[in-house]
Amino acid sequence: xxxSVKNLVKRYGNLVALDHLSFDVEExxxxxxxxxxxxGKTTAINCILSLLKYDKGEIRxxxxxxxPDAYDIKRxxxxxxxxxxVFDELTVYENINYFCGLYIPEKEKRKRLVEEAIDxxxxxDFRRFYPKKLSGGLLRRLNIACGIAHKPKLILLDEPTVAVxxxxxxxxxxxxxRLNREGATIVYTSHYMEEVEQICSRIIILDKGKxxxxxxxxxxxxxxxxxxxxxxxxxxxxPEHLAALRRIPGADSVEYANGLLVVKSxxxxxxxxxxxxxxKKQQIGYGRIxxxxxxxxxxxxxxxxxxxxx
Amino acid sequence: MFFHIFTNRxxxxxxxxxxxxxxxxxxxxxxxxxxxxxxxxxxxxTFRPVPxxxxxxxxxxxxxxxxxxxxxVSEGKDKIFSLTETTRKNAxxxxxxxxxxxxxxxxxxxxxxxxxxxxxxxxxxxxxxxxLQTSSAAESILKxxxxxxxxxxxxxxxxxxxxxxxxxxxxxxxxxxNYFYSLIAMACLYGGFWGMKEVMDIQANQSRRAARVNLAxxxxxxxxLSGMAxxxxxxFAEMLVLLAFLRFALNLNFGPKAGLVIFTSFVGSVVxxxxxxxxxxxVKAGENMKVGILISGTMFxxxxxxxxxxxxxxxxxKNAPVLGYLNPVNLLTDSFYCLYYYDTYGRYLLNIGxxxxxxxxxxAGTYFVIRREKYASL
Numbered sequence: 001x002x003x004s005v006k007n008l009v010k011r012y013g014n015l016v017a018l019d020h021l022s023f024d025v026e027e028x029x030x031x032x033x034x035x036x037x038x039x040g041k042t043t044a045i046n047c048i049l050s051l052l053k054y055d056k057g058e059i060r061x062x063x064x065x066x067x068p069d070a071y072d073i074k075r076x077x078x079x080x081x082x083x084x085x086v087f088d089e090l091t092v093y094e095n096i097n098y099f100c101g102l103y104i105p106e107k108e109k110r111k112r113l114v115e116e117a118i119d120x121x122x123x124x125d126f127r128r129f130y131p132k133k134l135s136g137g138l139l140r141r142l143n144i145a146c147g148i149a150h151k152p153k154l155i156l157l158d159e160p161t162v163a164v165x166x167x168x169x170x171x172x173x174x175x176x177x178r179l180n181r182e183g184a185t186i187v188y189t190s191h192y193m194e195e196v197e198q199i200c201s202r203i204i205i206l207d208k209g210k211x212x213x214x215x216x217x218x219x220x221x222x223x224x225x226x227x228x229x230x231x232x233x234x235x236x237x238x239p240e241h242l243a244a245l246r247r248i249p250g251a252d253s254v255e256y257a258n259g260l261l262v263v264k265s266x267x268x269x270x271x272x273x274x275x276x277x278x279x280k281k282q283q284i285g286y287g288r289i290x291x292x293x294x295x296x297x298x299x300x301x302x303x304x305x306x307x308x309x310x
Numbered sequence: 311m312f313f314h315i316f317t318n319r320x321x322x323x324x325x326x327x328x329x330x331x332x333x334x335x336x337x338x339x340x341x342x343x344x345x346x347x348x349x350x351x352x353x354x355x356t357f358r359p360v361p362x363x364x365x366x367x368x369x370x371x372x373x374x375x376x377x378x379x380x381x382x383v384s385e386g387k388d389k390i391f392s393l394t395e396t397t398r399k400n401a402x403x404x405x406x407x408x409x410x411x412x413x414x415x416x417x418x419x420x421x422x423x424x425x426x427x428x429x430x431x432x433x434x435x436x437x438x439x440x441x442l443q444t445s446s447a448a449e450s451i452l453k454x455x456x457x458x459x460x461x462x463x464x465x466x467x468x469x470x471x472x473x474x475x476x477x478x479x480x481x482x483x484x485x486x487x488n489y490f491y492s493l494i495a496m497a498c499l500y501g502g503f504w505g506m507k508e509v510m511d512i513q514a515n516q517s518r519r520a521a522r523v524n525l526a527x528x529x530x531x532x533x534x535l536s537g538m539a540x541x542x543x544x545x546f547a548e549m550l551v552l553l554a555f556l557r558f559a560l561n562l563n564f565g566p567k568a569g570l571v572i573f574t575s576f577v578g579s580v581v582x583x584x585x586x587x588x589x590x591x592x593v594k595a596g597e598n599m600k601v602g603i604l605i606s607g608t609m610f611x612x613x614x615x616x617x618x619x620x621x622x623x624x625x626x627x628k629n630a631p632v633l634g635y636l637n638p639v640n641l642l643t644d645s646f647y648c649l650y651y652y653d654t655y656g657r658y659l660l661n662i663g664x665x666x667x668x669x670x671x672x673x674a675g676t677y678f679v680i681r682r683e684k685y686a687s688l
Contacts (some may be wrong), residue, residue: 012687049525051514053684068684071527079525085518089325090318101314102526102533146522 001063002027002154002185003048008057010043010209017043018054019209025154025187030180032200033189034296036304040209041189042082045158048187049079061154075103078152078184082159084143086131093118093127096145103150117149120175137168144172148179155179156187161195173199193296203296207304217296224302225252225266226294230275232261233287241282248274311528315536319508323544329503332605334548337497338555344489345560359384359392360430363404363413366395370416379441380414390433414438485620487650488643490562492617495642497552498578499608502586504541506600508534509590509676515685516594534680542583549575565650574649574662578642581665584672585638591679608639615640641665 003025010018018040025031033041046052048059050068059066061073086095096114104110118124121141131139140160148155157176161169177199180186190196196203197217205213205220213220227250237256245254245263250271253264265271272291279286323329364370370377384393394401394410401413405423411430415421420438424431512534514521523533553575556562564571586604593600614637616623623643626634634640641661648658 050684051521051524053686068524069529071529074525074527077525079522081518081522083518085522087322087519089322094318094321098314098318099522099526101318102311102523102528105311105314 001025002061003187004058004060004063005044005048006058008044008047008054008059010040010047010052010054017209018047018057021057021206021209021211023204023211023214025185026202027185028180028183029201030176030186030188030199032196032203033187033206034191034193034196034203034300035189035206037191039206039304041206042158043209044206045079045156045187045189049077049156075150076153078147078150078155080144080147080155080157080160082162084131084139086139086142086146088131091128091130092123092134092142092145095131095142096149099146100149113149113151117145120148120178121145122171137164137171140164140168140172144175148184152184154185154187158189159191160188161190161192169195193300197296205300205303213299213303220296220299221294224294224299226298226302227265228270228272229292229294230263230265230272231290231292232263232275232279233259233289234261234279234284235259236284237261241278241284244282245275245278248278311532312536312539315528315533316540319537319540320543322511323504323507323540326507329507333497333500333503333545334551337493337500337552340493340496341490341552341556341560344493348486348489359389360433361392361394361410362434363394363396363401363410365398365401365413365415367398367415369418370395373416373420375445376416376420376441380437383437390437484563484650487563488616488620488623488647490556490560491646491650492612492615492623492639492643494549494552494556494575494646495578495615495639496608496612496617498545498549498575498582498642499585499611499639500604501541501545501548501579501582502589502604502608503601504545505538505583505586505588506590506604507586508537508541509587509680510597510600511537513591513680515687516590530680538583538587542579545579545583546576549579563650564646567649570649570658571646574642574645577645577662577665577669580669581638581642581672584669584676587676588672591676611637611639615643617643635664638665638668641668 001024003023005024006022008018008021009016021040021044033044035041043052047054047057048061048066050059050066050070061070062076064070064073066073087098090098093114096117097110100110100114100117104113118127121144123138123141123145126134126138129138131142134142140163144157144160147157155176161172164172173195176186176188180199188196188200200217202216203213203220204211213223215223242254242256245251245261248263248271250265251263251274252266253262255262263271263275272289276289364380380391380393383389384391394404396404396413398415401410401423404410405413405425411428412422412424412434414434415423420442422431422434422438424434510516511520512523512530514524524530526533550572553564553571557564589604589607590600593603613619614622614626614633617639623634623640626637626640634644641664645658645661645665648655648661652658
């Protein structure tokens with residue numbers, strides 16, 4: 001067990017940010033922490049790192065209790081914060097060297113690690129640049145390099161791809177997977193479902209400071225009632241057709257708008273053939289047809305609800 | 311580890327242009343400005359001989375006593391008048407052209423002719439009044455006691471001071487130095503910028519960088535003290551540059567105790583640094599608010615110690631002496647002046663002792679706040 005969080009409670013006045021939160025992180029996994037805004041992801045990370053005081057609970061990392069002065073534990077942790085945290089007055093190289101130096105006192109070893117980190121995030125051409133001269137994507141990469149240069153065994157990434165272009169995002173995600181392959185255990189928080197779906201081996205969904213779902217993506221998808229979603233491009237659907245389609249077994253929802261017929265089926269139902277048969281029988285012309293299985297986004301929305309959050 | 315943090319903090323701090331401006335360039339610019347202003351005041355206060363004329367006619371030639379008295383104050387380095395002996399007509403013309411402040415005619419009476427009443431004209435009048443008074447006294451004495459003639463001249467020309475000025479030290483009193491000394495004190499307190507930055511870079515609830523630093527396996531106090539050492543090195547180096555500029559570029563007199571002046575600057579740097587750290591640890595608001603408080607607080611303390619208005623220091627000393635002891639800028643200003651003026655060290659040591667107490671207070675307060683390693687919120 002790399003991280004063990006038990007019954008963690010954190011209050012801000014009357015607001016309960018973490019409500020008896022419990023979860024574990026196994027060695028070698030990439031754990032995705034998902035949740036709407038204000039669900040407690042960042043608070044949980046900060047408590048785990050002993051930056052934030054908490055009211056109740058127990059946190060153990062590498063089997064030992066985590067405290068602010070647990071330097072032997074901290075030595076093996078790398079953190080990439082939600083916001084870029086580097087010194088504007090130091091160059092790319094100097095920033096990485098400074099933060100790495102807080103973990104690795106030996107100069108020669110540190111030099112090698114800094115070079116590896118620069119290579120890893122692809123900042124070789126920018127090593128003498130000051131952060132203010134870097135684009136958003138490059139800055140994020142620098143932020144990552146500062147967090148991982150000392151080769152930690154456990155890496156916590158708190159929404160590291162916010163405001164990053166697709167190329168840089170891809171680069172960052174590949175990097176995280178590479179770190180995992182090299183042996184690091186990863187805890188990854190994000191709003192971006194496709195990122196979590198792409199890289200995480202296990203996902204925890206938090207809401208209102210509680211774990212409301214925990215499992216692999218397949219396990220999570222099995223938790224919801226939603227199954228297949230069939231979308232048909234057609235312009236000749238009348239209300240009586242919709243009524244008839246709704247009578248197809250397992251068709252939970254049938255809607256038609258803007259020339260798109262959408263039929264959603266319950267879990268484990270395959271209605272593509274039935275819908276096509278119906279269209280043929282009724283001699284309704286159609287264009288393209290899409291059949292989609294539920295995504296993590298569907299899981300997320302179904303579990304956490306669709307109402308707007310802060 | 312200390313060296314790693316120290317060198318990187320040095321780089322960070324030295325590359326912060328805004329901080330360098332406020333802590334080094336601003337005091338230097340202010341010193342140049344003070345120097346220019348005080349030089350103008352000094353030149354405007356230098357005595358200039360009064361241009362005057364006397365009508366050189368028979369009456370003047372006949373009154374040997376007056377002629378002699380007038381010539382005696384119109385010659386030499388410290389002369390009062392720049393005198394022209396001329397005709398009445400020429401004297402009138404000179405007066406109309408504004409080349410003289412007035413002219414004198416000597417007959418039965420001595421008359422002063424002026425075309426306006428001002429400082430120079432008052433000087434001419436004072437001289438004539440003084441002469442008439444003295445000559446009248448001499449006449450009366452001679453009438454009553456003719457043998458007194460021999461000692462009369464010395465008796466009337468000499469003036470006796472019944473007050474004796476005793477200097478507190480070997481140097482001449484020069485209150486204008488206080489402008490510069492309070493400026494140095496202000497610069498010391500501006501070292502607070504460095505202390506402020508150190509706290510912001512170590513308190514996880516004040517900056518993201520600090521949060522990252524807090525996650526590293528290094529004792530917080532060690533990181534903080536390493537950074538403070540770098541800050542102190544810069545603050546003190548800046549003070550040395552400022553002192554050198556004042557001494558060698560502006561010829562400011564610091565008195566003979568150069569070593570103690572440097573020591574006082576070092577104490578000032580420590581006071582400034584600890585003040586900034588304390589302020590930053592107390593005030594949770596953003597950086598701009600902290601900078602605003604630091605600048606306005608220092609400026610107010612500098613004002614009370616006479617940086618903008620010289621007499622303010624004495625007004626405070628007279629009406630609220632405690633305020634003077636509670637004002638680090640005033641204590642530093644006074645310390646520099648003590649080193650310049652006094653031969654004894656009592657007052658200087660009292661100032662340094664009080665500054666030491668301030669340092670202890672600021673350091674204890676800062677430690678009390680930053681020793682926390684977990685935060686209620688970030």
